[in-house]
Amino acid sequence: MARFFCEGCQKESNFLPIYTVTKIAGVSRSTIYYWLEHGWVHWLQLPSGRRVICEASLTRPAAAPSDLTPEASSPKKPPKAAHSAKNL
Numbered sequence: 872m873a874r875f876f877c878e879g880c881q882k883e884s885n886f887l888p889i890y891t892v893t894k895i896a897g898v899s900r901s902t903i904y905y906w907l908e909h910g911w912v913h914w915l916q917l918p919s920g921r922r923v924i925c926e927a928s929l930t931r932p933a934a935a936p937s938d939l940t941p942e943a944s945s946p947k948k949p950p951k952a953a954h955s956a957k958n959l
């Protein structure tokens with residue numbers, strides 16, 4: 872595909888088009904976009920407007936998301952407190 876300097880890796884890396892990543896990772900395009908938004912993979916936007924994904928960053932989130940990171944972005948639970956106080 873194409874090699875670019877990856878900010879995430881701090882070195883030159885192989886970048887793949889999203890379509891290719893869907894094939895490799897076996898996920899849908901929307902999943903890829905989700906990864907992009909959450910920064911789970913390294914990516915670049917080409918002058919043409921296409922986004923490409925750092926191959927090196929793919930080895931992690933695709934297979935085992937439970938392994939590292941994503942905890943931080945788990946669904947927010949509203950703090951319970953407010954309504955639990957019953958007037959006596």
Ligand SMILES: [Zn+2]
Pocket residue numbers: 877878879880881884913925926927928
């Ligand atoms: Zn990278």
